[in-house]
Amino acid sequence: MIKIHSIKALVTETEGGKFGFEYSFSSGLNILSGDNSSGKSTVLSCIYYCLGMEQLASYGNSDGLKECLKTSFKYNNQNFNVFESSAQLEISNQDGEMAIITRVIKSHYEEDPNLINVQINDGSPEEKFIHAAGDTDHSNGFYKWLSDFSKIPIPLFVDDDGTTQKILYLQQIFASSFVEQTKGWSDFFAQIPVFNTKKAKQKIVEYTLGLSGLIEEFELDKLKQREKEYKNVWTNTVETFQTITSYYNLITANLTETFTAELSPAKIAKLDLQTRDTKGNYSTLEQIISELNEKSRILTIKNTLEISKVTSDEILSKQEETSKKLALLNKELQKVNEQQVNEEIKIKNYLSTVDHLSREIEALEGINKLNQLQSFHVGAVENCPVCNSSLLTNPNIELKNIDRVDGSKSISFYKSERSLYESYLKSSQNLSERFDKIVNYYQEKIGELKNTLSILDKELLDDSRIPSRISIDEEMRIKFELEKMTKIRHQFKRFKTDLMQISEKLAQIRARKEVLKRHFELDQKKIYDFKNQFIDYLDKFGYSKEILSRIYISQEESNKLFPVVSVGTITPQPIRLLSSASDFIRAQWAFYMTLLVKAELHLGILILDEPGQHAIASADLKQLLKETSKNKNRQILVAISKEDKVTISENGQIKKVEVDLLNILEETKLVKDQDYKINIIDSHNRKDKCIQPMQH
CATH class of the missing domain: 1.10.287 (Helix Hairpins)
Incomplete structure (x- = not known):
């Protein structure tokens, strides 16, 4: 986990003037407020940017930063051009280590914005790189450093041959912490970068809740693949051997039919070859060899005596x-x-x-x-x-x-x-x-x-x-037949050894699958707790009562680990499809909050940009602030306009209502600097944006 202590932007205009902003934060609930277009999202975007998470607040190849940090800004009705700029984030981890992260936004000195300076405690700044091969693996990769510092390990699957496969990237894991204003409220993890990760959203929930299925799904797929391969080897081995033995009319009774994945080495060792003679009687291979040995011995003696x-x-x-x-x-x-x-x-x-x-x-x-x-x-x-x-x-x-x-x-x-x-x-x-x-x-x-x-x-x-022709020919035929049967016996022993090895491999796979099955049962307990907390938050946030009782966390692949609504005999539907616009926003509040409080692996912060802008009644927004303020061991940053008008539906009537943040806070009975910390972007009664003159 990490804690954000402060975010600072430093902007130098072309005439050398110093501008920017700096805001500090504490544990628990932090509110960043100001008038519309005052720059709340600009402040939050600098946090994303310093953490290398601009993909969570931008589209395509954009860095998500506003023009006031890159090209020009306005202050006191005067336009200024940006000469150079940077952002600086101060964070700490659970071990008490402090880190200052500095990243260039614009530079005339050919400084690369994909090189980030990191200073730990009072040490010397170190340069880390991002958006290049190795940024999650190399000792100088920024995401590697951030993973180690935040104690949020990048999940890997290590195959038997030692090759590793990344299951998720930090930019995906951190999607559970950042909800940006424009597109972030359109769906769960709406801004998640894909990176060719299959079922990335599902994996984020698995990772955050510490579900074994995150990594074990890969292992289970491998086990199923190996099980199939071993069974194919079994089938090919049996068919190849039976091709040889069938030429000599030898069989192993019901070998293919009696084989199952549970056939033990002991049972394989008891398998025997047999044949049916012209009288319909069965003889085993050992009996055949014994009889041929006896016939050969008699004929040899007979043919070595005087002419008979x-x-x-x-x-x-x-x-x-x-x-x-x-x-x-x-x-x-x-x-x-x-x-x-x-x-x-x-x-x-x-x-x-x-x-x-x-x-x-x-x-x-x-x-x-x-x-x-x-x-x-x-x-x-x-x-x-x-x-x-x-x-x-x-x-x-x-x-x-x-x-x-x-x-x-x-x-x-x-x-x-x-x-x-x-x-x-x-x-x-x-x-x-x-x-x-x-x-x-x-x-x-x-x-x-x-x-x-x-x-x-x-x-x-x-x-x-x-000498008798028939006696000599019979002796030669018997010896030749004996040689063939002896070779087949040797092949049969090797054949059974191969089958026993396959049987042991299959038994090991079954045993491991049983272990994974027990882990799955433990996962169900965590999912059940997650669902109960989610429903509890939905209720507190004013979600529609008529739907509430039909909501559960799906176990089906299409919506696995996300809330769905039961609709009778029809396939359960994602909660987004059956919720009103405002109810779905409440569902997202509940979902992200549940991840935050139930997580085993979480960044420990939750940033919600304008959570109340979608026809949310002030009473529900008030409840959100009250619930977030209870999490003293986590850090929640909520950006809310100080005054706003929203359209809501009340008793079937559509009407516009005023939302006044300060009034809402007063009604919550929360105590400033005890239950929450507030930063207001407003200087000297001006409605200028967040970029202000900085003290030298």
């Missing part, structure tokens, strides 16, 4: 067994081919349906863009999106109207349908690819069995004195 020849009966028996296996595999292959054909038919139907829905969406979107619809052929859309009834009984029917057709709901329905069919299409395409692998597997096995039958035929004709 199988008998013709054994060969014939082997032929019969192999033929049965071949017939079963051909039958299985036929079933797979039939299933694949059915799946390909489904794919064609899904493609056709997606294309059909896309054309209907295109037609409806085209219709929805027409401002006036003269003729609409029913045949453009074949089915009713609600009841799905055909609209093609008479395709030449024309609907005549001159109103715009709102097809948004129909378009949403068709897009939902298309999305559903696209998901069906993807699943069928994946299944079709799996069928390709299974077909290859069966074709390879059928080829092996046909080769075995050919060897058996030759075996019947061979000389019984030579």
Whole structure:
């Protein structure tokens, strides 16, 4: 927090005369008053300017300063030209440090107004820069210094790779402290500079109230992104591995279906590969390897003994067994081919349906863009999106109207349908690819069995004195199969290790999201307190009673953390849309005051320029002064015209009333220099502007 002690403007006219102004302020309520056009906004603009916050009081590239500080001014009906000028602001922080900030406004000595002199306590002045790269990061950047001095840290999001991202800038944070006269009362934070910050207004409230969502929203987005990436890696890993194993007719039962974000490493470790033999029995990979090892051992022993020849009966028996296996595999292959054909038919139907829905969406979107619809052929859309009834009984029917057709709901329905069919299409395409692998597997096995039958035929004709062809071929085939299964087992172990690592990462993300969820619940308590204080101020400031009970702080993205009004079944509306001009001004008083008193991070000052100029009754302005005077540990600067006429509505009648500040203060019963400090821009009964001769 900071406290403003004084603001001074120094103006030298071309003949060397010294002019300007100087006003001091205290804690609590400060009133700056004077006649209309006396220069109240000029004084406040110098405070903005010295703090590098001119964007909050100006438009475009303007510095927000009046011409009396830059080009010319009038005093006692005489015009003076400005030769050079500067502004000087004295502030302190909560540690008791004093700082004098001096910034050039106009100079004939090539002094850069974007270089600001800062003197801490009795130290030497230091030059700081603004409006250039590094002004929030570099040790000589003015906003970096102001952030450190005011104990208002610039919020950053630090990613895992160490890169930082600014969430808000000081010029945006300070928008909760400054409300300028011309455009400042048109909306909440009306003058906030954007700086490509998404949802900047929402973030200001989050920052000021100390809500965890300010930074954790970035983290949550990152967590969701990483979660999605890890799940994609899981899916790709599973699909890649299943592509390999499906070639050998190996599967992990229901792997894709049983996987959820909660699948634990322990459950993954228990996963096993298995296959179904021609008799319909299932064997695990370990059982297959064990059986192949045993067969290989027996065949090796058999083929290393003296010539052993199988008998013709054994060969014939082997032929019969192999033929049965071949017939079963051909039958299985036929079933797979039939299933694949059915799946390909489904794919064609899904493609056709997606294309059909896309054309209907295109037609409806085209219709929805027409401002006036003269003729609409029913045949453009074949089915009713609600009841799905055909609209093609008479395709030449024309609907005549001159109103715009709102097809948004129909378009949403068709897009939902298309999305559903696209998901069906993807699943069928994946299944079709799996069928390709299974077909290859069966074709390879059928080829092996046909080769075995050919060897058996030759075996019947061979000389019984030579080793058995079938025994040698069988031994080689078994060893080759054993080598393949062993490699797959190694790949499967690595595959499970990869999945366990992904599972652990996902578990960490879930745990962190749970922590963020608990923080969100704490945020709700702060928002609830904020809402209650806001409503209390609205009531005190005379806001319309019939709307008051329907106001709450929105949690929806479009108006998140800003007041909205419930309007029955219709979407709640921003308070600005349902308030009268004067009521919305009261709502802004209440909003900025609530931020000031409920803030965890706030500049500690609130400047309100002409808060009563918009048809505000003096009774409500009086209440504003009474409420602001209660905040002794904060600093409120209110600029109010000493005398003014405002138009108000009273009992259905529009009338002009006089607003006399001194009378209002008297009616409040507030004590000058105890409950408030007042600076009046009026010297020697003249209505000159704030620029006055300065003592040398």
